[in-house]
Amino acid sequence: MSNYKIVISYDGTRYKGWQSQKSTDATIQGKLQDILKKTAGYPVEVIGSGRTDAGVHAKGQAANFHLKEQIDERKLLETLNHYLPEDIAVLSLEEVEERFHSRFQAKEKTYMYRLHTSKIPDVFERKYVYTYTEPLHLENMKRAAAYMTGTMDFTSFCANKHMKKSAVRSVYAIDFQVTEKEIDIIYQGNGFLQNMVRIMTGTLLEVGMGKKKPEDIPMILAAKNREAAGFTAPAQGLVLLEVKYD
Template sequence: MQRYKCIVAYDGTGFAGYQVQPGKRTVQLEIEQALSKIHKGDSVRIAASGRTDAGVHARGQVVHFDSKLQIPGERFKKALNAMLPRDISILDASPVDMDFHARFTSVRKEYRYRISLSEERDPFLRDYAYHYPYPLNLEAMKEAAQYLKGTHDFTSFCSAKTEVVDKVRTVEEIIFNTSDDELVIQFIGNGFLYNMVRIMTGTLLEVGSGKKAPAEMETILAARDRIQAGKTAPGHGLYLWKVDYA
């Protein structure tokens, strides 16, 4: 058997999420069905660096699978792209060692959250950026973000539905990029909990709009209580941008 690593981009608009769900269209299902065709009906399971929710996009999702077909990665890439729907693209495919794991050997992830600040909503961005047409104090948001950087227990910033016990994560960078009427927030860290980036974004927006003070971030973290943080920002503004490995 040969293990292959793929970098995958997808438009999450038409999916119920990444993970297979009975009766629903998912990214994992589409890729596994394409792999099954390539393997003449044999089932091939893929493992991903992480799951994404309904509507969430990816520019650099990473998956791996094992195959008895030891062929060049470029051929796998072309074969998969010929069979996959137009809202999924394999950007790269390459053979890797059998000890590589898309999830467990990752060392860093980057997510980006797009926010449209224009007064009028742009119909062409309705599925790709969160429309937030209200004044924002960007400096206050940057100040608040400093409290989130570093190693913390992020219980307050993850969904209460998460089954993960260890909620300690390290956020290395939170970077704010503005261009015209758009704000993009980059979140870089060693890993993120379920809905963590969307909750951090929603809370930072509350700081930017004056509903919360920047220093409240410290109190929210210490509380370890989801209720203390802000609303969860919508999924369609979120992108899994990049996954790094040692």
């Protein structure tokens, strides 16, 4: 058995996410598995570093899969990109140790949420941003973000109300990149719960609008209740930038 790691980029607009409950849905994982099955001649499971929601994009999702034989890496990379739809691309492919597992061994993930804040639309980026053109109190958003960093129980920022596993995650940093037309929020952490980045973004937006105060964040976290946090920001503004391994 040979183990291969791939880094994948996708425009998530058309997809039900990385993985779906229903096998008939169009998913990124499904598209990759279809091509690998045809190429290898047997079913191949593609293990992602984590699921991305329907409509979420990626510039650096990571995954791995096993093949019974060793293959020409460059040739398989070309084959995958040849048969994949034009909104999915494999950026790199390399053989890795047999024990490598893209989900269990992921050490750090970086997500970016792009808020388009200008009243002038950007037609070329329209599918990759969430437009919010009312005034936002940026300094309060930054102060609220500071309360969200650290190793804490993020139950209040998790869409899954029946989580049985630990909701403790480490958020290493939340950075803001501000331009004339965008506020991009960059989240780095060891892992994120279901919808966590989108709920954090929705909550930061509510702080920016003045609906919530930065000082509300500790209470929201302590409540361990999804209802305490803000709304779930739309999927289309979110992109998974990178997954790091040791």
